[in-house]
Amino acid sequence: MTGRLPAGAVILAVALTGPGPSAQTSSVTALVGGTLIDGFGGAPIRNSVIVIEGERIKAVGQVGTLPVPPGAEVISTEGMSVLPGLWDMHVHLMINGHADYAHWDRTYPAQFETVIMPASARQLLMAGVTSARDLGAPLEASINVRDRINAGRIPGPTLYVSGPFIQKAPYPGTELFRWGVNGAADGRAKVKKLAGAGVDVIKLIDQDQMSMEEVGAVVDEAHLHGLMVVGHSHRPEEVRRGLAFGVDNFEHTGLSSAPEYPADIVTMLAERTANMSRGPLYWTPTIEGLFNYEYLRDNPEQLDDPAWEVGLPPEIIKDIRQSIANPDRLPYFQLTPIRRPTLARKFRQLSDAGVVMLVGTDSGIPMKFHSSSTWRELDAWVNILGVPPMQAIRGATYWPSVAMKVDRDVGTVTPGKYADIIAVKGDVLRYIALLQRVDVIVKRGVRHR
Numbered sequence: 001m002t003g004r005l006p007a008g009a010v011i012l013a014v015a016l017t018g019p020g021p022s023a024q025t026s027s028v029t030a031l032v033g034g035t036l037i038d039g040f041g042g043a044p045i046r047n048s049v050i051v052i053e054g055e056r057i058k059a060v061g062q063v064g065t066l067p068v069p070p071g072a073e074v075i076s077t078e079g080m081s082v083l084p085g086l087w088d089m090h091v092h093l094m095i096n097g098h099a100d101y102a103h104w105d106r107t108y109p110a111q112f113e114t115v116i117m118p119a120s121a122r123q124l125l126m127a128g129v130t131s132a133r134d135l136g137a138p139l140e141a142s143i144n145v146r147d148r149i150n151a152g153r154i155p156g157p158t159l160y161v162s163g164p165f166i167q168k169a170p171y172p173g174t175e176l177f178r179w180g181v182n183g184a185a186d187g188r189a190k191v192k193k194l195a196g197a198g199v200d201v202i203k204l205i206d207q208d209q210m211s212m213e214e215v216g217a218v219v220d221e222a223h224l225h226g227l228m229v230v231g232h233s234h235r236p237e238e239v240r241r242g243l244a245f246g247v248d249n250f251e252h253t254g255l256s257s258a259p260e261y262p263a264d265i266v267t268m269l270a271e272r273t274a275n276m277s278r279g280p281l282y283w284t285p286t287i288e289g290l291f292n293y294e295y296l297r298d299n300p301e302q303l304d305d306p307a308w309e310v311g312l313p314p315e316i317i318k319d320i321r322q323s324i325a326n327p328d329r330l331p332y333f334q335l336t337p338i339r340r341p342t343l344a345r346k347f348r349q350l351s352d353a354g355v356v357m358l359v360g361t362d363s364g365i366p367m368k369f370h371s372s373s374t375w376r377e378l379d380a381w382v383n384i385l386g387v388p389p390m391q392a393i394r395g396a397t398y399w400p401s402v403a404m405k406v407d408r409d410v411g412t413v414t415p416g417k418y419a420d421i422i423a424v425k426g427d428v429l430r431y432i433a434l435l436q437r438v439d440v441i442v443k444r445g446v447r448h449r
């Protein structure tokens with residue numbers, strides 16, 4: 001039993017005491033005393049009691065009215081905010097902040113599945129991220145890492161994976177994780193292959209380079225298999241085609257340094273969000289790194305935080321360090337100061353058009369580490385963009401679970417759902433950046449911190 005649990009995990013769940021189902025008992029744990037933000041958006045619950053039995057939440061109430069069952073292990077959350085485990089809806093487990101993609105893609109693929117993706121996953125979990133959506137990696141590695149985590153063999157968030165990007169043509173040297181589409185039939189065949197392998201979503205990119213027939217075929221085939229389509233949207237025509245063919249979730253705050261989304265896109269967005277029968281339109285702005293690049297360039301101490309080294313071998317750490325030794329010189333970010341002043345306007349346009357914003361970070365891109373990406377995105381929403389903290393937290397808890405159609409099981413702290421719960425000292429509704437140091441992490445009833 002312990003052999004199947006992640007190293008360092010404390011067992012709260014499922015003690016098998018003998019043969020047969022009648023002999024099976026589950027250990028009971030109670031988180032007691034903290035202020036609970038349950039994920040539904042209502043007023044926080046003071047002096048909360050959360051009873052966990054096995055991997056699920058048994059009861060939620062308050063001190064004085066919900067008794068702690070006799071024999072339960074009690075974890076005090078006094079002085080803390082208690083909330084659903086965070087989601088990050090846009091991560092890249094196969095990269096770890098290295099600045100040179102071409103070098104990374106040619107040097108490390110043999111270690112993606114065994115070393116790099118597990119290290120990234122572990123770092124995310126230790127940052128309080130109990131669910132994550134990985135958008136673009138080799139197929140087999142994506143499926144295997146996801147399944148090893150779900151089976152409890154390695155620590156990490158519950159993963160939802162796309163496997164390879166679907167696009168017009170892979171860039172040279174990226175064929176392992178980017179699949180090209182040549183004609184509508186080929187688009188359907190590629191999606192069918194991904195669906196058959198068991199991916200959770202389809203990631204579409206460069207759809208502005210595809211023919212209309214190809215985009216339509218990819219989205220339609222994905223939907224036939226019950227898979228949502230997540231569309232890259234840095235360019236106007238990526239958004240237009242995505243909207244025309246029913247992409248479910250757009251990524252990034254795009255259009256480079258252009259001042260705003262053009263009127264026709266805003267109109268299309270409002271038409272789409274008005275169409276209630278199709279459900280919400282989701283958007284993952286992945287905006288923090290753009291806002292904070294100049295700050296990071298001039299105040300790079302965070303790049304020395306050993307949290308991003310966890311699970312990585314010394315030679316890879318050294319390689320990453322060297323690649324980001326001069327943050328001011330990275331080609332990736334040279335245009336960012338010109339883009340930055342346009343971001344708030346674009347974020348506002350999207351919000352005003354009625355999309356549901358999701359917290360996602362592009363974690364893994366240059367200088368953006370899995371150990372700290374997620375809280376930084378939340379902090380940018382609240383402290384730069386003025387999003388109410390409760391709304392930002394729901395963009396990282398409730399809404400992702402709805403978008404991924406798993407809200408029966410996760411996303412809020414509710415009896416019957418999996419016990420994916422974090423707690424942090426202090427009031428996160430007043431100081432959202434407290435989430436950079438999570439004190440208690442419970443995933444599926446297992447305490448990891």
Ligand SMILES: [Zn+2]
Pocket residue numbers: 090091092135362
């Ligand atoms: Zn990405």
